[in-house]
Amino acid sequence: MRILLIHSDYLRYKTKSKTKIAEKIEDEKKGGEFDNALVVFTAVEREDEKDADAIIESAVSEIMNVSSQVKPDNVIIYPYAHLSSSLSSPDAAKNILKGMESKLKEEGVAVSRIPFGWYKSFEISCKGHPLSELSRTITVKPKEEEKAEE
Amino acid sequence: MRILLIHSDYLRYKTKSKTKIAEKIEDEKKGGEFDNALVVFTAVEREDEKDADAIIESAVSEIMNVSSQVKPDNVIIYPYAHLSSSLSSPDAAKNILKGMESKLKEEGVAVSRIPFGWYKSFEISCKGHPLSELSRTITVKPKEEEKAEE
Ligand SMILES: [Mg+2]
Ligand SMILES: [Mg+2]
Numbered sequence: 001m002r003i004l005l006i007h008s009d010y011l012r013y014k015t016k017s018k019t020k021i022a023e024k025i026e027d028e029k030k031g032g033e034f035d036n037a038l039v040v041f042t043a044v045e046r047e048d049e050k051d052a053d054a055i056i057e058s059a060v061s062e063i064m065n066v067s068s069q070v071k072p073d074n075v076i077i078y079p080y081a082h083l084s085s086s087l088s089s090p091d092a093a094k095n096i097l098k099g100m101e102s103k104l105k106e107e108g109v110a111v112s113r114i115p116f117g118w119y120k121s122f123e124i125s126c127k128g129h130p131l132s133e134l135s136r137t138i139t140v141k142p143k144e145e146e147k148a149e150e
Numbered sequence: 151m152r153i154l155l156i157h158s159d160y161l162r163y164k165t166k167s168k169t170k171i172a173e174k175i176e177d178e179k180k181g182g183e184f185d186n187a188l189v190v191f192t193a194v195e196r197e198d199e200k201d202a203d204a205i206i207e208s209a210v211s212e213i214m215n216v217s218s219q220v221k222p223d224n225v226i227i228y229p230y231a232h233l234s235s236s237l238s239s240p241d242a243a244k245n246i247l248k249g250m251e252s253k254l255k256e257e258g259v260a261v262s263r264i265p266f267g268w269y270k271s272f273e274i275s276c277k278g279h280p281l282s283e284l285s286r287t288i289t290v291k292p293k294e295e296e297k298a299e300e
Contacts, residue, residue, distance in 0.1 A: 004232050016278040082154050082285035083233070121278025128166040128271025135232035 001048050001055055001096075001139075002083040003062070004041040007070045007132040009125040011037045011078075015118040021090040022117035029115050038063070038072035039124060041080035042100070044093035047139065052092065054140040056099040062136050063100075064107060070131050077101055077113040083135075090117065151198050151205055151246075151288040152233040153212070154191040157220045158282075159275040161187045161228075165268040171240040172267035179265050188213070188222035189274060191230035192250075194243035197289065202242065204290040206249040212286050213250075214257060220281050227251055227263040233285075240267065 014031040040063055048055040063075060077100055081087055088096070094116050104111040114120070126132050164181040190213055198205040213225060227250055231237055238246070244266050254261040264270070276282050 014278065017280070082283060085287055119278055119280055119282075121276055121282075123273070123275040125273040126271055128164065128269055130167070130269055132269075132271075133232060135235075137235055 002043045003136050005066050005134045006039045006126050008037045008039050010035050011039050011124050013120050013122040015120050017119045019117045025115045034074040036073040037076050039076045039078050041078045043083035044088040044096045045084050045086050046088050049088050049092045051140045052096050059100055059138045060103045075109050075111045079116045152193045153286050155216050155284045156189045156276050158187045158189050160185050161189050161274050163270050163272040165270050167269045169267045175265045184224040186223040187226050189226045189228050191228045193231055193233035194238045194246045195234050195236050196238050199238050199242045201290045202246050209288050210253045225259050225261045229266045
């Protein structure tokens with residue numbers, strides 16, 4: 001998983017048209033505006049499918065870590081395929097993005113997830129302080145192989 | 151090289167503070183505003199150092215190709231290390247970014263290059279049409295090895 005975290009004065013977005021892999025959304029998800037937002041542009045990668053739970057946990061831990069420093073009022077999970085050239089399947093991506101949203105909610109974070117698979121217009125204002133633009137590659141160490149011999 | 155091309159209603163930026171690798175800039179470069187802009191967020195990669203001229207040519211050709219479709223009034227080269235985890239040296243990056251600027255100028259494009267190595271605030275408005283967000287990996291095929299035998 002590649003993430004790009006932008007600490008923003010505001011993020012606004014509107015869905016414009018669907019791609020073939022667009023998720024179904026309620027009308028209230030067709031646009032939004034968030035102030036003092038940590039926008040987490042996220043590309044879920046093929047490797048992440050091997051252990052979705054661990055990737056979710058690791059991504060959320062990284063987001064919480066940055067949040068504790070920049071203190072946003074909102075955390076926004078923004079699907080962003082353009083950060084990787086080795087993408088997961090759309091279904092795996094949606095599951096992992098939703099998993100991140102759930103886990104951040106559990107942690108008490110004001111989190112919103114932007115619709116997956118839609119063309120969107122957006123406006124963002126990056127604050128420009130040294131922690132306002134960060135990128136991370138999230139990987140999970142392979143689990144120890146079960147030993148074949150006793 | 152990784153590039154992310156955003157066709158934008160506007161881009162505004164201000165330099166905030168220097169990093170250790172900041173380029174020297176004139177006052178007029180400390181901020182700017184551009185309408186109907188194709189913003190080319192660019193990460194120069196280690197591999198690109200092997201053949202800077204070819205990478206510049208290939209990147210410019212890709213930018214011209216997208217420009218011919220979205221018809222921006224301005225093309226903005228925006229250094230963006232966050233698009234890659236395998237960056238070139240800062241000097242190589244600056245040379246290649248400057249090379250892209252020069253070549254686009256030669257082609258008659260209204261091009262501006264955003265300062266390298268500064269923390270910056272910025273505002274951008276992505277139009278949201280299907281060609282308004284594109285990413286590309288620019289590589290150069292290795293040159294044919296000189297044959298050792300006659
Ligand atoms: Mg998008
Ligand atoms: Mg920057």
